[in-house]
Amino acid sequence: MIDERDRKLLALLQQDGSMAVGELADRVNLSLSACSRRIQRLEEAGYIAKRIVVLDRERMGVPTTVFAMIKTAHHSDEWIEAFRRAISDIPEIVEAHRLTGNYDYIVKVVLPRVEHYDVVYKQIVRKVELFDVSASISMEILKSGTAVPVDYAE
Incomplete structure (x- = not known):
């Protein structure tokens, strides 16, 4: 408590x-x-998972954000694990979520420029079969951070 x-x-x-x-x-x-x-x-007690340093993406040379929405025809545990391994080896992928709805996954990719997305895309499709991928380029960051609300903790 x-x-x-x-x-x-x-x-x-x-x-x-x-x-x-x-x-x-x-x-x-x-x-x-x-x-x-x-x-x-x-x-x-696990309330503090880890302590990290947040780097400035502009200074690090990766100012561009692309969100890739992924559909797959495969939903086996083996495919999911292969997908997890494939994306974990790609440092430009900074977040990945399994979704409900029309797409199965969304991945957040940070890049030096939008053209570099193709390099990341090819790294994924070499390792796992995908049904459909739709990518969107972030035009502006309206809110970003790692902080979570503290009022709900018990």
Whole structure:
């Protein structure tokens, strides 16, 4: 069970994972040691999955985003595992989701330029058979982030 201080700590850590424990303690009105223990408890309980650094995509040379909607005629566990392996080997694919509805999967691909999408597409189709792929280029990012709401945690 987590309380409001835990939720505030989690929200602060999502904003800046490198924030010093002393500053976190001040912001949630705890002693340094109590704050440190809470963070450790939240990590051990699995509320904090990992700590990462978010890189600037422009500076990293991958400013273009393409969303590929994928249909497959195959739904066996073996095909799904082969697809999972195929996309996990492609660093430009930063997210993949299995869907309900008209498409089976959506993958988010970050690229140096839109023409590079063909390279990624060919890497996938060499490894797994697809029925249909429809790609859309993101024109503008309206909202992006990794933070999740903290109010629902129990």
